[in-house]
Amino acid sequence: MNALFGELLPMILGNVLAPIWLIIVLLLLASPGGLLKAAAFVLGMTFIRVAQGLLFGALLAASSDDAAGESGLVAATLKLILGILLLIASFKKWRKEEDPDEPPPKWIQSLDQTTALKAFGLGALGIAIGPKLWAFTLSALAIINGAEIDQTSAIIAYAAYIFFAQILLILAVLFVAVAPKRSRAFLQRATAWLTTYNRPISITAALVFGLLFTWDGVNGFLNR
Template sequence: MGEAIGEVLPLALGIAISPIPIIAAILMLLSPKARGTSVGFLLGWVLGIVVAVVLFTLLAAVIPEGEPDAAKPVAGTIKILLGTALLFLALRQWRNRPKPGEEPALPKWMAAIDTMTAGRGFGLGFLLAAVNPKNLLLGAAAGVVVGTAGLTAGEAALAILVFVIVAASSVAIPVIAYLVASKRMAAPLESLRTWLVHNNAAVMSVLLLVIGVVVIGKGIADF
């Protein structure tokens, strides 16, 4: 189980260090309906991560098990394909990065955050976690790791729990901090939002590159 948790932690970190969801959460915390929309967004974000990793864990569990020390060509091939897709996303992020002096473009839906309800915040959080291509690939990779590790149901549940806690932490921390001390958090949140907006592409391209290489390496090791 320890090996499986060790493999899913970098994947969870890849989801956690996702500037767009963090920026969305911060904008909600600075909006007129901060508490309702941010809590709804957090719940949707957590549920989306859970659904993605559990779904792929169940699908991966169908792959026939071999001997503990035997090669796992099917799981290895899936990991290599997922890692390659992550490298493709890293390249796309890098190519789409803003030029020096150019103001980064943000998704148009962010302009509607001030008028969002808790329900819409929930739906947005779920979509960003479970449907976003990058997060879906990372959730799939984690599911393959857990589903092919030969774990018991309890061990698999624990590995998934660790994955979800780490993956959701970057959105959960600012939301919880705001609920505890809203007045103190306004200025730090705005500073963090500004930094993330201007460094989104660079952060994600480097992160996806590293994780993609790691996943491919794990896939090769399964042969």
């Protein structure tokens, strides 16, 4: 299981190092009724990721039953696609072009007026329409499917992937729930810092992980 977690770690870090989602959660937390809205937003993200796991995990398991070793080819293909997508995203971010994985500015501006139900929908939609987020999740599922572990262990591994991919969001929500007064100043400082450095963090993370996944994908094909 430790080896499997090591393989999943790049996908987890790729999710964690996308500042925009933490910025959204922090902005929701700072808004009226923010704790409920932020929790709903994270639940919306989780809901779609669980649905992706149920659907595509079953499809990958069925395909590996039909063809031995196919999981390795699927994982290599997904990593290569993910690497290319990340390199393109890094270039677009450097050129200050719009990132299809990031929500439109109108979403950000309307967070103060959103409800918990709408926040749930925004979280779900953010995962559903993000090409790189799809590639991260499908790559994680392909790796888990190729690990040759039993179904219970596979479910635990995927649940761990979802949890750690959203760990910063969960910790932010828990911090506000446990210490609502102390968290106010922290929310302001963290939001300001992330907003200021969102672009360089996104460029660097996309470039580094783009090169990593592209290499892993090509290497997966060469070693078959």
